[in-house]
């Protein structure tokens with residue numbers, strides 16, 4: 001069973017100015033769930049997942065995996081049983097890859113399992129060019145014959161073989177793709193300058209439980225000894241650090257007091273330090289964080305970097321917060337060249353932001369005013385919701401289908417904390 005699609009024309013109506021208070025639960029991490037689901041292609045049998053977030057990207061990945069010949073046995077709440085016994089199709093079409101770039105995660109697993117893949121090139125997206133050259137070069141070094149034709153990557157190989165590969169740029173999806181491919185390759189693969197994101201470490205750990213031989217997760221170098229086959233996956237997806245971070249900022253921007261449960265504080269530590277620097281109180285337990293704010297805070301600078309640096313996926317939300325800070329904040333985006341789409345919308349609410357290439361200079365203002373707003377990508381949409389919560393008057397945010405890609409029931413979670421937000425179908 002697939003999740004019901006939320007309507008594409010849905011809008012959020014937000015009446016700003018309410019302090020958020022209370023507790024909420026974080027859902028499973030979308031960016032951990034998607035690679036794990038793609039990794040199921042490497043196995044034959046029924047894969048079991050729990051902690052799967054009910055968001056649109058998960059739906060899209062499931063759709064793609066079913067299209068490849070897999071079978072959804074059961075999908076209920078956060079539990080998914082997925083049978084990969086009959087995976088026999090090797091095509092990921094443009095329709096699927098263009099709506100969700102993570103669809104390209106099937107490339108490595110398809111080559112490893114079927115020796116063939118036809119995966120659409122994702123093309124540019126709202127936040128930057130985002131090529132796949134690093135994935136392709138790595139797979140070629142593993143012996144795959146790759147050609148690009150009519151917008152598709154065609155790959156063919158008898159059996160992938162181990163190699164030594166250095167990533168020129170740290171790439172999360174690139175690391176995941178080559179890691180998955182290497183688990184079933186012949187011999188040893190050494191991947192250098194890899195991503196150290198918790199989602200990559202988790203992928204490696206779970207694949208090891210399935211019989212893979214991976215060492216070095218969480219460091220710059222992964223060493224993978226290829227094996228002949230992997231057992232089906234049985235895993236529980238950990239909480240979403242970006243969702244947690246978004247609600248931490250929601251509490252901060254509304255002068256709130258919110259306890260965020262089912263969260264791993266270690267994974268949001270960089271944000272915690274920045275919030276404390278801005279003047280917020282952040283209390284941590286093993287599995288929760290509480291952010292207490294009196295609504296007055298200072299401007300602080302951030303620079304997005306690969307984990308454990310400040311996450312690019314929280315940059316837009318942090319910028320929304322900084323629009324209301326006392327003083328100036330300099331925001332440097334080092335991961336993507338065009339990830340400031342939200343700045344123009346925030347300016348329409350009265351924010352004072354100047355863009356210079358990959359740098360945003362934000363001078364805090366006393367108030368934002370509600371406005372009709374347009375969501376442009378997943379995290380930019382979240383930043384507009386946060387700004388609207390703190391603004392004076394009503395905001396109408398359209399194209400919230402972007403937000404449905406990655407946040408489970410955001411309007412309900414915020415409403416229970418005291419926000420005046422509703423979805424208009």
Ligand code: UD1
Nearest residue numbers: 130131132133134135169171172173174305306312313335
């Ligand atoms: C990145 C983020 C991740 C975030 C995701 C979605 C980092 C290191 N990664 O992951 O936290 O969840 O975006 O917002 O912060 N690149 C190439 N060639 C390639 C692949 C990537 O040049 O083949 C470049 C990209 O243009 C970009 C950087 O590497 O500058 C990372 O890009 P990409 O792999 O697309 O992002 P993800 O690793 O998916």
